[in-house]
Amino acid sequence: MADDQQVVEQPPAPRIIAPGYTFGTVTDQIATVVLTKKTPLFWMAGFGVGFSLLLLFLWSVVVLMAKGVGVWGIRTPVMWGFAITNFVWWIGIGHAGTLISAILLLLNQRWRNSINRFAEAMTLFAVACAGMFPLLHLGRPWLFYWLFPYPNTMNVQPNFRSPLVWDVFAVSTYATVSLLFWYVGLMPDLATLRDRTQSRLARVVYGIMAMGWRGSARHWSVYETATLLLAGLATPLVLSVHTVVSFDFTIAIVPGWHSTFFPPYFVAGAIYSGFAMVLALAIPLRKAYGLQGLITDRHLDNSAKVMLATGLIVAYAYIMETFTAWYSGNVYEQAAIWHRMTGPYSFSYWLLLTCNIAAPQALWFKRVRNNPALLFCFSLVVLVGMWLERYVIIVSSLAQDFLPSSWGLFRATRWDWATFVGTIGLFLFLFFVFIRLLPMISIFEVRTLLPQAKVGEEAQG
């Protein structure tokens, strides 16, 4: 049995992490980022940008609350405008984190071990940013709990046949499960930080958060089961979340929205933009913290390949969207696509095709995938493209639907932009706080990638 394994595993696959690491050095390198007293300049700069934009966000929220949603450019008939565009964009970005942590775990893709932690954090913070928009869009955000079914003196309940109520459940479940999964993954690493820190306060705080984790074999066996089960639960969940988001559109009869391929199209787009965000975060991070040995070129290469593959699915969806509109013989559907291509939002439409379909074709070339700086630029291009995609779907369909007499254009105001850019600040702020206080790479999972972690020859007596 042991001999068979040896033979099968002999030709060593290209290493996931750089050679020369030991359990100790892996632990120290990742833990030091958190435990050091010296905060690097990169962190200060990133945090500074995030915090400034966060203040912009708070300012725009105050203005919004004081004056009402009219400060945004939403006017009849385009009542969704930036708010829902940003919501869909952010929640899509979150999907890559769950894909990496859950789906790649089930598929036994061990390279994920060094990028899953910060990708999951990215998911959480992206969902937090996403959640802001439907809440603020309510107009009276302090009454958000009316969305949930609860016994109340008004004797009113939500309508469960509305996709907007489905969204409330899908997104809140997604946020909760992502948080639980992330926390369970953190427990062993929190114990490592507890054992390594010199500061008493940190020991107490990490100790309480680690809940007394001590790496017992009994615990590990339950832990492994729990991780697998959570991954199994998160997998259908992540696919369902963007499906439900797409229901917000497809259940309506607005031309350009009412089609059955939206769910897979949205899920592919979500993973596409999510991997773009993973790359946009990983490339500067590994450079700034010297983590090239743990987040290697192979990770970037693999992520770029996932991006290319999902990008092609998205390209196919664009083609099908146009084809179905033409083939349906429905004048409204045809007009909706025609307006997109030639109407008032045609610039955004053609720009999104350039960003999402044309540009990423460069990823076919290994030379591009192996150049982190270029890859970083391409991931930003994709993020812009995916934002434009949601913008075009939402705004152009609502602006020009059935009756020309009820048409109207949407123009974003400065508060639209301030709120949007502000949530980027919220995201960066949360992310930089995270990399300063918690290990951004899963230490215990990286230990299992080391060749020393393999139990050798069994029979010794």
Next chain:
Amino acid sequence: MIKSLYGVMAEFDNPTALVNAARAAREKGYRKLDAYSPFPIEELTDVLDLHKNRLPLIVLAGGIAGGLTGYLMQYYISVWDFPINVGGRPLHSWPSYIVITFELTILLAAISAVMGLLALCGLPMLYHPAFNVPRFALASRNRFFLCIEARDPLFEARATSEFLQTLEPKEVSEIAP
């Protein structure tokens, strides 16, 4: 004095030594064993015979409870508590209940997975005798520990320590409770 020990612990510096030691202790007849390692070791689970746990059952129960809650809540609210007639469509329109039923299934299953994990591990437990071993802090870094607990019928402080010494550990220490 002997009675007051929690157990005896041996320290190893690689996973293979730990697995071999655990196997040797099992063969010697010790049953109240625990091993501590900085990452999960599958072979250890085999050796200590820890494969079975009740977590899948707990999660299944949680999932079923969640699904039932989701569906029945929607049914009760839409049909009895607050019926809304939308174009004469049936009140009990089950296809539109599926999404929330699914979401609550996942939600309750995931919560019970985490609660079940904590319950089966007996966590949170901020104090544990193992933490009394000074070098035990390395169990979360790069050292591997095998502990034979005092509640094992074969346990006898001196003999067990001597047995552990034969397994070529880095160090053997007694654990105060």
